[in-house]
Each structure stands twice: as C-alpha cells, then as structure tokens.
Amino acid sequence: MVSTAELVRVRIPSPLRNLTAGQGEVTGTPGTLRSLIAELDGRHPGLKARLCLADGNLSGYVNIFVDEEDVRFLGGLDTTLRAGSRVSILPAVAGGCC
DSSP: OOOGGGSEEEEOOGGGGGGTTTOSEEEEOSEEHHHHHHHHHHHSTTHHHHHBOTTSSBOTTEEEEETTEEGGGTTGGGOEEOTTOEEEEEEOOOOOOO
C-alpha cells in the first residue's frame, strides 16, 4: 500500500466536486501534471474536460498551482510533480463592472 506522503495531493474546488463524489481533496501519482490529469480523469470522468481545451492545453478558465506556484510560470502541463506535491485547482474569476 502506498502512503499518502508518496502521493500528490490535489485540492478540488467546489464547482468540480460533483465529479469527485463531493471530495474536496483527491490523491494521484507523482509524474507530470499532464499524467496526473489523465489519471484523475480515469477515476473521475469529465475532470479533464473541465480543466483542458479540446486541443489538450489548459483552459484559460482555470488556474492550477503546484506548491503555490502557477503552472503557467513553471512547465505548464509538463510541470513535474513529486511525492508530497500539493496541487490546487482554482476556477478563474471573471467579470466586473463597466
């Protein structure tokens, strides 16, 4: 059995918890962000479609942080995730007053 210290911890925002049976945190295998999203989509179908565009790139409507660093300034989907990494998914906030 794998200990949680050997896994990547992923914080799931409220709007996506319907895909994770209400779980606010799930775990995955270290590797890359791309492989983690594929793994999680296998267990929680529809998650990848909410995070990525049809071409496979990250959607502009979601922000993903690895250990508090925006993946857009790291390696994007090729960002390396190590055992114990913490991934936070945050829906982008848009709008405002004209």
